[in-house]
Amino acid sequence: MPLRPSTIGRLCRGAATATLLTASLALPASSQAEAPETPLTLYSGRSESLVGPIIEAFSEATGVAVDVRYGDSAELAALLLEEGDRSPADLFFAQDAGALGAVAGSDLLAPLPDDIVARVPDTFRDAASRWVGVSGRARTVTHTTAEELDLPDSILDFTDPAWSGRIGWAPTNGSFQAFVTALRAHHGDDAAREWLEGILANDPVAYPSNSAAVEGVAAGEVDVAFVNHYYLLQLLEEHGETYPVGQHFFEGGDLGSLVNVAGLGRLASSDQPDVATAFIDFMLDREAQQYFAEITFEYPLIDGVAADPRLPALASLDVPDIDLSDLADLKGTVELLRDVGAID
Amino acid sequence: MTSLPGLRARRAVPSHRPPLGLVLLAAVVAALAVVPLIHLGLRVVDGGVESLQPLLRPRTVELLISTLVLGLAVTAGAVGLGLPLAWLTTRTDLPARRAWSILAVAPMAIPSYLLAFSFVAALAPRGWLAELLAPLGITATPSSYGFGGAAMVLTLTTAPYVVISVRAALARLDPAADEAARSLGRGPWAAARVAVMPVILPALGAGALVACLYAISDFGAVSILRYDTLATAIYSQYRLSFDRSAASALALLLLLMALSLVWAEGRVRRRAALQVPHGARRAPRVVSLGRWRWPALGLCAALTVLSLVVPSVTIASWLASGLRRAPQLWDALDALRDSLLLASAVALLALVVAVPLSWLLTHVPGRTSSATERLLYGIYAIPGISLALALVSLTLNVAPVLYQTLFALILAVALRFLIQSVGALRGPWLQISPHTREAARSLGERPLGVLRTITLPLLKPGLLAGFAVVFLSTLKELPLTLLLAPAGFSTLATDLWDSAREAFYGQAAVPATLLLLISFLSVALLMRRGDVQA
Numbered sequence: 001m002p003l004r005p006s007t008i009g010r011l012c013r014g015a016a017t018a019t020l021l022t023a024s025l026a027l028p029a030s031s032q033a034e035a036p037e038t039p040l041t042l043y044s045g046r047s048e049s050l051v052g053p054i055i056e057a058f059s060e061a062t063g064v065a066v067d068v069r070y071g072d073s074a075e076l077a078a079l080l081l082e083e084g085d086r087s088p089a090d091l092f093f094a095q096d097a098g099a100l101g102a103v104a105g106s107d108l109l110a111p112l113p114d115d116i117v118a119r120v121p122d123t124f125r126d127a128a129s130r131w132v133g134v135s136g137r138a139r140t141v142t143h144t145t146a147e148e149l150d151l152p153d154s155i156l157d158f159t160d161p162a163w164s165g166r167i168g169w170a171p172t173n174g175s176f177q178a179f180v181t182a183l184r185a186h187h188g189d190d191a192a193r194e195w196l197e198g199i200l201a202n203d204p205v206a207y208p209s210n211s212a213a214v215e216g217v218a219a220g221e222v223d224v225a226f227v228n229h230y231y232l233l234q235l236l237e238e239h240g241e242t243y244p245v246g247q248h249f250f251e252g253g254d255l256g257s258l259v260n261v262a263g264l265g266r267l268a269s270s271d272q273p274d275v276a277t278a279f280i281d282f283m284l285d286r287e288a289q290q291y292f293a294e295i296t297f298e299y300p301l302i303d304g305v306a307a308d309p310r311l312p313a314l315a316s317l318d319v320p321d322i323d324l325s326d327l328a329d330l331k332g333t334v335e336l337l338r339d340v341g342a343i344d
Numbered sequence: 345m346t347s348l349p350g351l352r353a354r355r356a357v358p359s360h361r362p363p364l365g366l367v368l369l370a371a372v373v374a375a376l377a378v379v380p381l382i383h384l385g386l387r388v389v390d391g392g393v394e395s396l397q398p399l400l401r402p403r404t405v406e407l408l409i410s411t412l413v414l415g416l417a418v419t420a421g422a423v424g425l426g427l428p429l430a431w432l433t434t435r436t437d438l439p440a441r442r443a444w445s446i447l448a449v450a451p452m453a454i455p456s457y458l459l460a461f462s463f464v465a466a467l468a469p470r471g472w473l474a475e476l477l478a479p480l481g482i483t484a485t486p487s488s489y490g491f492g493g494a495a496m497v498l499t500l501t502t503a504p505y506v507v508i509s510v511r512a513a514l515a516r517l518d519p520a521a522d523e524a525a526r527s528l529g530r531g532p533w534a535a536a537r538v539a540v541m542p543v544i545l546p547a548l549g550a551g552a553l554v555a556c557l558y559a560i561s562d563f564g565a566v567s568i569l570r571y572d573t574l575a576t577a578i579y580s581q582y583r584l585s586f587d588r589s590a591a592s593a594l595a596l597l598l599l600l601m602a603l604s605l606v607w608a609e610g611r612v613r614r615r616a617a618l619q620v621p622h623g624a625r626r627a628p629r630v631v632s633l634g635r636w637r638w639p640a641l642g643l644c645a646a647l648t649v650l651s652l653v654v655p656s657v658t659i660a661s662w663l664a665s666g667l668r669r670a671p672q673l674w675d676a677l678d679a680l681r682d683s684l685l686l687a688s689a690v691a692l693l694a695l696v697v698a699v700p701l702s703w704l705l706t707h708v709p710g711r712t713s714s715a716t717e718r719l720l721y722g723i724y725a726i727p728g729i730s731l732a733l734a735l736v737s738l739t740l741n742v743a744p745v746l747y748q749t750l751f752a753l754i755l756a757v758a759l760r761f762l763i764q765s766v767g768a769l770r771g772p773w774l775q776i777s778p779h780t781r782e783a784a785r786s787l788g789e790r791p792l793g794v795l796r797t798i799t800l801p802l803l804k805p806g807l808l809a810g811f812a813v814v815f816l817s818t819l820k821e822l823p824l825t826l827l828l829a830p831a832g833f834s835t836l837a838t839d840l841w842d843s844a845r846e847a848f849y850g851q852a853a854v855p856a857t858l859l860l861l862i863s864f865l866s867v868a869l870l871m872r873r874g875d876v877q878a
Contacts, residue, residue, distance in 0.1 A: 041831050048834075049848045052675070067832030069748075070842065075583035082588065086744055088831065172584060206570065208845045215847040220469035238665065238850060334584050341403070343584060344577035 039065035040275055041088050043080065045073030045095040045174055046262055047209070054291045058282045064275055073099035073174030074330055080267070081106055090270035091279055093134075096178035096260050100131040101328025109265040110273065112280060119284050120301045124261045127325055133261030134283045135292040136299030136314055137228040139179055141256065142214050142247040144223050151248050155226070155256025159198025167204040168213040168225035171342040175210065175228050178260050180337065181327040186255060186320065189336070196340045206342070211235065217245050226256075233297035233308060249312060253320045260324065261301070366704045370716045373697065376759055377723045380734035381599070384592050387737055391589025399593050403577075407594075411560050411573040411601070414494060418559035419552050421499030425647065426506025426551060432640050433507070434514045436631045444644045445511075446871060449504045451651035453863035455820040455837065456501040457564025458856060459651065461844050462658035463488040463497060464568060472661055494571035498559045500651040505558070506551035513547030519629060553609040557602055561727030564822050564841065574598040578729050579823070588737065595730035602725040610718070659860070662853035675839065676854040683819060683835040683859070686754065691814040693758040694765045698810055699803075701762075702769035720763040728823035731760060736827055753828045760824065761817045765810030772806030809870055816866040819859060836862075 044051060048070050055066050069076070073095040080087055080103050092109070094100045103109055109130040117125050117132045124133035143149050152158060158167060170176050183192040205222050207213035213225035214235055232247050250256040264283060266276045282288055289300040299307050299314045307314060337343045388396070432438045433445035451459075466473040467488040474485050487493070517540060525535035563575040574594055581591035633640055701720075705713045723731075735756050739747040746752040776799060784794045822837050829838065836859040843852035 039832070043831075047846050048675075048839075048842055049846055049851055067830070069831035072583050078583075078585065078588075083740065086740070086747075088748060172580065208567065209847065212845065212847040219471060235847075238848075338584075344403070344407070344572060344580040 038272070039067045040090050040272065040279060042066050042068045042091045042093055042279070043076040043089045044068050044070050044093040045076050045099060046070075046093055050296050051093065053295070054283070054288055057287070057291070058279060061282065062275075062278065064278075066279070072172060074172075074177060074334060077102045077330060080108055084108070085269040087267060087269055089267050090272060090276040092131075092265045092267065093262070094131075094265070095174035095262050096327070097126075097131070097133070097263060097324035098178040098181050098327040098330045098333070099174055100126070100263050100265050101325060102330040103265060104128075104130040105328050108268055110268040110270070112266060113277065116277070116281055116284060119303075123324065124301055125263070131263050131265035132280065132284070133263040133301050133324075134280075135262050135289075135296070136259055136301055137175065137230060137262065138249065138299070138317060138319075139175070139256055139258045139260070140227065140229045140232075140247045140249055142217055142225050142227055142232050142245050144217050144220070144244055145246045146220070146244045147223075149223060151224075153250070153252070154254045155250060156195055156254075158224070158226075159195060159202065161202065163224070164202040166223040167199060167202055168207055168216045168222035169199070169204050170207045170210050170213050170225075170227065171337055172206075172208065173210055175260060176226065177330060177333050177337070178327055179226075179255065179258055181329060181333045182255055182258050182320070182322050184329070184333065184336070185326045186322060189332075193336060193340060196337070196342055200340060200342060214245060218243060229311065230297035233310065249317065251318050253318055255320050255322075257317060257319060258322060259299075259314070259317060259319045260327075262298070366700055366708075367712060369697065369700055370704065370712060373701070373759070373762070374716065374719055376755070377719055380731065380738050381726075383738045383742070384596055384599075384730065384734040387592040387734075388589055388596060391592070394589075396593055397590070399597065404594070404597070407572060407574050407577050408597070408601075410491075410571070411575070411598070414491070414498070414566070414571065414573060415556045415560040415605075417491075417495040418498040418502060419556040421495060422502040422506045422555035423548060423552050425499065425503040425643075426555075427510055427548065428640075428643065429503065429647070430507045430510035430514060432633075432644065434511050435629075436633050436637075436640070438633060438637060438640055438644070447644070447648045447652065448507050449871060450864065450867060451500060452504045452816070452870075453860060453867045454501070454651065454655055455564065455822070455859070455863075456497060456558075456562055457568055457822060457841060457844075458859070459501060459655055460488075460493070460497045460565035460568040461849075461852075462655040463493055465658045465661070465849070466654055467493075472657065489570045491571055493569040494566050496650075497565045497569065498562055499555075500647070501562075501565070502555035502558050503647070503651075505554040506548065509547045509551035509554070510544060513544050517543050549609050549612050553605060556605055557725050560601060560605075561598065561725075561729070563727075563729050568845075574601070575727055575729050575823075578727075578733065582729075582733055582827070588733075591733055592737070595727070595733050598727050599730045602727060603722055606718075606721050606725045610721075655860075659853055659856050662849040662856065665850045665853075673854065676836070676858060679834050679836045679839040679855055680858050682833055683837070683862070686750075686757070686825070686835060687815045687818040689754045690757045690761065690818040691765070691811045693754060694762050694814045695807060695810050697758070698762060698765035698769055699807075702766045702773055705766065706770055706773040717763075717766075720766060723759055724761070724763045726760070728760065728821065729827075731756060732824045732827035735824075748828070748830045750830055750833060753825065753830070753833075756824050756828055757818050757821055758814070760821075761814045764813045764817060768810035768813055769803065769806040772803045776802045812866045812869040816863055816870070819863055819866070 042055070048068070052068075055068060058064070059066055069089070071079070076092065077094070077099040080089065080092060083089075085108075087108075092100065092103055100109070104126060111129045112132055114129070117129045120133050124136065125131065139155075141151065141155070143151065152160065180192060180196070183195060205216060207216055207225070210227040211231045211234070213222075213227050214231045216222050217225050218235070218239070229247065229249075232245055235245070236243050264280045266273060266280065270276050284302055286302070286305060289302050289305040292298045293300040293305055293307050297308050297311070299311070334343070429448045433441055433448055438444060465471055467485045468474070469485070471485065474483070477485070521539040522535050525539045526532070530538065560573070561575055563579055566573050567576045567579070574597060578591050578594045578598065581594060582588065585591060701716065705717055735752065739752055781794050781798055784798050785791070789797065819835075820837060822841060825835055825838050826841070829835070834842075836855040839855040840852050840859060843849070843855070
């Protein structure tokens with residue numbers, strides 16, 4: 001039977017449709033076959049605006065959906081401690097090593113495979129492999145460039161009354177709290193309390209977050225803010241090079257330039273440890289490390305990925321001699337902050 | 345919030361035993377409301393004497409005072425603005441009165457935290473207002489932070505509630521009473537005192553109560569404006585404490601404060617209760633403002649600028665800076681979907697429960713009814729942060745199945761705003777005379793037919809208003825959603841909150857715009873149904 005053109009057309013269209021249908025059914029089906037039925041649950045002490053895109057990239061690459069609960073690192077650490085082994089979380093992404101240490105200290109984190117943690121230098125991971133650093137961040141002082149400032153040589157010297165009414169900080173922020181923990185570990189509790197009281201005597205402006213503190217400097221509300229190094233670079237990106245803020249790294253091993261990590265730990269109670277481990281693996285892979293270097297402007301922690309050229313190299317920073325595993329007493333720091341009246 | 349104090353007395357339906365089903369419903373609602381609070385109390389007791397330690401700190405007294413002072417200031421401000429606005433937009437020849445009457449209520453669509461962000465953005469030393477004023481030689485702008493800013497933002501946010509409440513009372517006011525007083529020889533002021541004030545006062549009281557409860561329990565605006573209250577302390581204790589009993593103790597304290605306010609207002613209202621006469625009412629006289637219309641216009645315009653123009657300009661400037669980066673439209677659409685889902689589910693659930701409950705309250709007066717109503721008021725008065733804390737702890741420790749589920753969130757928010765839909769339905773229920781239904785029955789209509797042809801159409805305005813008001817409240821809701829939402833669930837409100845707290849205003853712009861658009865739509869829906877409910 002001769003085929004009329006219209007019939008051929010119909011057949012072709014039919015075949016094409018069938019192929020498309022099969023393809024569209026088969027593609028998600030094949031990725032679903034590997035993906036678990038329940039999504040990964042991640043507690044993130046890092047904000048959605050910073051890590052949301054890279055978490056999405058993981059989902060796209062693997063087909064694994066990730067449900068994220070965002071909060072402060074300390075809040076989520078406390079929540080994990082309260083939930084114990086009933087926690088729905090598979091992973092904890094903390095803003096600082098201290099919060100990870102606090103959770104690890106309660107035996108809630110499972111050890112990670114060596115081939116994953118070994119990608120990161122010793123100083124940036126737990127000795128028992130219960131958590132691993134994913135990106136590095138240095139403490140700095142951001143300052144206004146609208147006027148000439150005489151910045152002190154040490155973060156400890158901001159207790160000078162000359163700084164009264166000019167300081168911004170974010171006392172509820174995990175990175176700040178890790179800095180205070182380091183202060184306690186390095187100089188002792190009394191010295192830490194004395195420093196906090198000295199700063200409080202200067203009427204600092206308490207911001208809800210690091211970036212809000214930097215915006216406070218730009219808006220002229222304060223002259224300096226104690227924050228991590230990458231907020232300024234992100235805001236420069238948003239506002240352009242005329243943004244009237246600069247930042248200062250301390251020298252001589254001053255705690256004001258403490259280098260900490262944001263890191264990941266896998267909950268021992270996770271019911272899908274393999275997928276959770278794959279998530280950590282992904283974050284320590286080249287693509288994710290480049291994201292942290294180029295988009296969030298943090299220090300990448302694996303070999304072969306370079307930090308933003310505007311930053312001093314991680315190795316060149318004259319960092320204080322602090323073992324990040326010693327910063328786990330977050331509870332003590334929060335109590336101290338409450339006691340001196342820095343937080344409610 | 346309901347504002348129908350006078351209506352309760354309008355009709356005496358012969359009292360009979362309430363149907364068992366309704367009593368059961370009331371009991372379930374009561375149990376849902378009371379159990380978390382008992383749990384909160386137990387939590388404090390559990391923590392022992394140590395958990396009461398934070399209550400004894402001098403800081404707690406400071407917070408208590410700062411919370412009370414804010415509550416009083418906002419109440420005074422909201423009444424001071426709301427009362428004249430209500431009168432100007434109903435009883436006078438104010439130019440463009442209809443437009444102003446909409447503009448006076450429109451700020452209801454703007455969440456307090458968004459207004460707070462706007463004032464911060466406008467009034468920063470290098471904010472947009474400073475830039476705007478710089479060519480005029482004005483370099484210093486007042487600070488938005490602290491008590492002044494918090495009181496101002498919350499006054500602007502709550503004044504519409506007073507306007508709505510008082511306007512409803514003014515609409516019910518029969519000019520005959522005023523005229524009778526005048527004809528008996530009273531002067532205009534004295535006549536107003538005996539004939540007008542008794543009707544207005546309960547409405548004013550109800551509006552003032554809403555304003556005060558809002559102020560003491562507000563968490564978003566005060567934390568942005570850096571004015572420490574009990575609510576901010578509870579949040580901080582919750583987020584940064586490894587021992588939750590201290591937060592629970594503070595939450596109980598705030599709860600007691602709110603409940604004593606409700607109780608005090610109830611007493612004042614009962615003393616001022618007045619029978620509103622039956623019968624046809626005439627349209628009230630319109631007062632000619634004369635030369636006073638200029639200051640009156642000035643007041644309306646100033647309020648509109650502060651509560652509507654400032655946030656609009658701020659969001660526009662956020663949008664402008666956000667467009668420079670790629671706006672994350674997909675995230676905003678996800679949040680939009682979650683917001684709509686949550687708000688519709690909550691409004692629907694509240695409505696389904698409110699229809700029988702409001703029937704109970706209006707048709708079966710008695711102890712069950714008044715207890716239920718007081719309880720509903722109580723739940724509404726519970727600061728969101730206290731309720732959220734109670735529910736986190738309760739679900740985690742007692743009902744882990746519900747922990748961090750969407751269902752628990754919907755239940756909690758619906759419970760909190762239930763009184764709003766009940767309030768919206770009371771009026772319509774009272775307007776459906778049982779005689780109409782009996783007449784329909786006697787003419788051969790079956791019960792379902794009566795429901796369809798008589799009851800539902802008459803109830804419809806109330807159903808719509810009840811849905812819209814809970815929908816609106818849920819859209820703007822922050823503390824319950826922040827603490828109870830399951831992982832991965834974020835609304836426009838929480839997205840806006842998270843981005844703006846991080847000072848990523850460009851990212852906050854899209855959720856802010858969407859939130860405002862839907863909110864304005866639901867306010868418009870409310871307004872179309874008349875002002876009686878809010």
